[in-house]
């Protein structure tokens with residue numbers, strides 16, 4: 001099992017490492033000498049990522065894990081695979097997301113955006129917490145839309161079963177990400193400092209799920225208004241190399257976010273964590289994985 005203290009490079013896990021900002025951070029940290037665990041789902045994108053790592057002479061420090069992070073079991077497999085290989089993780093960077101113009105359900109019967117944008121991050125941050133706790137100065141960075149107050153959690157219908165709207169599902173995912181960070185810090189779910197980062201409109205993002213006219217509009221808007229990827233990811237190096245002292249930090253395009261924002265309400269964070277644990281308790285899992293994943297609801301699940 002590799003030990004992150006045996007050499008100066010950091011061990012960094014990236015969800016959504018095959019494209020956009022996650023890919024850019026992965027390659028930039030490989031170039032700096034770190035060990036990267038890259039998680040994504042598209043085999044062709046992995047081939048391209050590995051080729052770029054080879055060009056950097058860093059392919060031996062890149063470990064790829066192909067997984068569909070919209071699935072609860074797949075997130076657990078990723079956690080197990082990482083835990084089997086590394087004894088400590090210095091940084092967990094959470095980027096994975098995908099637009100879903102129509103409502104669709106995951107293998108667990110959950111709405112896709114909720115599962116991928118929010119639940120995967122809940123599972124990975126808590127499931128990898130023991131490995132993060134074993135690192136000297138651990139940090140979790142979730143890249144979403146903190147500081148924006150649009151949207152809310154549909155407490156009576158979080159799976160968007162009635163009147164699905166893609167934008168509403170996406171902003172609900174963003175608000176759930178805000179509460180994920182608040183919940184992690186207030187529950188002291190691990191030693192890792194939790195950083196919520198809004199990169200602003202960036203020249204990245206897979207628009208392939210949209211119809212052609214929307215794809216064209218989005219590309220034109222990005223060319224005119226969006227920040228280059230390198231600019232948007234620049235602060236992430238600072239979060240990794242010098243994690244903030246406080247348990248929770250929220251940054252919106254370079255500005256600290258007021259922790260008193262209604263979207264960062266601690267009571268809502270508790271409510272969402274409870275709802276999440278109920279969802280996880282309904283999903284089947286082998287009981288022996290409960291303790292390793294440090295997810296409380298799982299103790300009530302029988303095999």
Ligand SMILES: NC(=O)c1ccc[n+]([C@@H]2O[C@H](COP(=O)([O-])OP(=O)(O)OC[C@H]3O[C@@H](n4cnc5c(N)ncnc54)[C@H](OP(=O)(O)O)[C@@H]3O)[C@@H](O)[C@H]2O)c1
Nearest residue numbers: 016018019020021040041042069096097201202204205206
């Ligand atoms: N771009 C912006 O303007 C902007 C602005 C604010 C916030 N954000 C947020 O920043 C994050 C990164 O955005 P981005 O523009 O870099 O996105 P992106 O270029 O679309 O990349 C998304 C990544 O997620 C992975 N992914 C998608 N579905 C997956 C699945 N089911 N299982 C595993 N991996 C999956 C993709 O890999 P595969 O294709 O290999 O599955 C890809 O690596 C997102 O959370 C986004 O909401 C973006």
